[in-house]
Structures are given as C-alpha cells and as structure tokens.
Amino acid sequence: MHRFIRLLIIATGLLVFWQGIIWITHVPRFILPSPFDVYTVLTERYTLIAEHTLTTAIEIILGLLLGSTAGFLSALLLQAVRAIRPWLMPVLVISQAIPVFALAPILMLWFGYGMVSKVIMASLIIFFPVTAACYDGLRQTPRTWLYLAQTMQASAWQQLRYIRLPASLPSLASGLRVAASIAPIGAIVGEWVGSSSGLGYLMLQANARMQVDVMFACLFVLAVMALLVYFSMDYILRKSIPWTGK
Numbered sequence: 001m002h003r004f005i006r007l008l009i010i011a012t013g014l015l016v017f018w019q020g021i022i023w024i025t026h027v028p029r030f031i032l033p034s035p036f037d038v039y040t041v042l043t044e045r046y047t048l049i050a051e052h053t054l055t056t057a058i059e060i061i062l063g064l065l066l067g068s069t070a071g072f073l074s075a076l077l078l079q080a081v082r083a084i085r086p087w088l089m090p091v092l093v094i095s096q097a098i099p100v101f102a103l104a105p106i107l108m109l110w111f112g113y114g115m116v117s118k119v120i121m122a123s124l125i126i127f128f129p130v131t132a133a134c135y136d137g138l139r140q141t142p143r144t145w146l147y148l149a150q151t152m153q154a155s156a157w158q159q160l161r162y163i164r165l166p167a168s169l170p171s172l173a174s175g176l177r178v179a180a181s182i183a184p185i186g187a188i189v190g191e192w193v194g195s196s197s198g199l200g201y202l203m204l205q206a207n208a209r210m211q212v213d214v215m216f217a218c219l220f221v222l223a224v225m226a227l228l229v230y231f232s233m234d235y236i237l238r239k240s241i242p243w244t245g246k
Contacts, residue, residue, distance in 0.1 A: 053221050055197040056222070059122055059187040060229060061229075067127045070131075071175070075138060076134075105194075107121055113194045118187050118190035121189060122190070130179050131175075137167065138165075141168065149163055179233075184229070206218070
C-alpha cells in the first residue's frame with residue numbers, strides 16, 4: 001500500500017512538472033502535448049492502443065520467459081562443466097558487445113516481421129544479465145558450506161541442488177529484476193525495425209503523421225506496462241525467496 005501511494009505521489013509530481021513546463025514555455029502542442037491531450041488520446045483511441053499494447057505485452061512476457069530460462073540454463077552449464085567456460089564466456093560477451101539495433105534487421109530477415117523476431121530480440125537483451133547474475137551466485141557459494149557437504153560425501157549434483165542453487169537465488173533474483181526492467185527495450189526495438197503491430201509500430205506511424213500526442217500516449221502505456229512487469233516480478237521473487245529480506 002505504501003509503495004502504491006509513493007508511486008502515485010511520484011506520478012502526480014511528474015504530471016505537475018510536465019504541465020508547468022508547458023505553462024512557462026508556451027511550447028506548441030505539436031512539440032510537447034499536455035497531459036490532458038495525452039489523456040484525450042488514451043480515451044478516444046482506447047481500442048486501437050489496447051490492441052497494440054496486447055501485442056507488445058505478449059512479446060515482453062514471452063521474451064522474459066525465454067531469455068530468463070536460457071540465461072539460467074547457461075549459468076548452470078558454466079558452473080557444471082568447467083571445460084566449456086573458456087569457450088562459452090567469449091560467446092556471451094560478444095552477444096552483448098553487438099548493438100541490438102545491429103541484430104534487429106538480421107532477425108527480421110531470418111524470422112520475419114511477426115512476433116517471433118520480437119520475442120527473440122527481447123530474450124537476447126536480457127539473456128546476459130540473467131546468466132551473469134546466476135553464475136556469480138553459483139560461484140559465490142560460501143566455501144564452508146561446500147566443505148561440509150564434501151565431508152558428508154555429497155555428490156556434485158547434490159551440492160548443486162541443495163547448496164549452490166539455493167545460495168544463488170538472491171543473485172538470480174537481482175538478474176531477473178534487471179531483466180524485467182529492460183525486456184520492453186528489445187520488443188520495442190524490434191517493432192521499430194519492422195513490424196505490423198505493437199506500440200513501437202504505432203509510434204512509428206504516429207511519428208510519420210506528426211501525431212505527437214499519440215506518441216506520448218504510447219510512451220505512457222509502455223511506461224505503465226514496464227512498471228507492472230517489474231513490480232510483478234519483484235513481488236513473485238520476494239514471495240519465492242522470503243529469507244533474503246528484500
């Protein structure tokens with residue numbers, strides 16, 4: 001409840017600041033529409049915006065699930081198979097060194113302009129943060145716990161399942177929180193490069209027609225969606241690993 005009130009106060013302050021800039025500078029509506037103009041667009045074009053919002057939301061959720069699963073499995077592979085680390089780590093680094101915008105046209109060529117390419121784009125952008133966070137958690141397991149397990153003749157699989165994995169959950173949770181906050185980036189970038197639906201597509205169409213109020217309405221919906229995804233993930237993680245106290 002306190003978090004909701006805090007968010008409400010922050011949102012109100014941002015709206016007042018936004019409207020205050022318009023009153024002071026008298027900036028034209030085609031450059032910076034007022035909050036009321038954006039609200040009008042949201043109410044008058046609710047059906048259109050909701051349709052494109054659904055497309056983007058599905059892309060974000062599927063990308064988050066795919067990228068998080070792939071990142072978790074990659075971290076387990078890095079920890080379990082030492083011989084593969086010198087080969088897989090450079091690939092992971094290269095995957096993040098290449099800009100997302102550079103990969104988007106290639107993914108469009110391979111997977112088309114449908115939802116698949118956007119889901120892959122969203123999963124790629126969150127793959128490395130989840131992998132790095134989970135792998136760090138697996139490596140930073142207290143050595144005393146592992147020594148105790150070895151004294152009790154626990155196998156490598158038992159050490160991974162009962163000691164390393166539980167110990168890595170706080171780090172994995174941090175990676176998943178980062179993933180939830182940046183997953184919309186991949187979906188929107190993919191829609192900008194090429195798509196026939198989604199908030200990114202709607203923003204491009206509005207930009208071509210100089211409908212700045214529609215663009216701001218899409219940005220508002222995207223911001224709300226990103227907050228919902230993040231706080232939903234945060235709630236699930238806090239309920240799943242309550243012993244961390246975070």
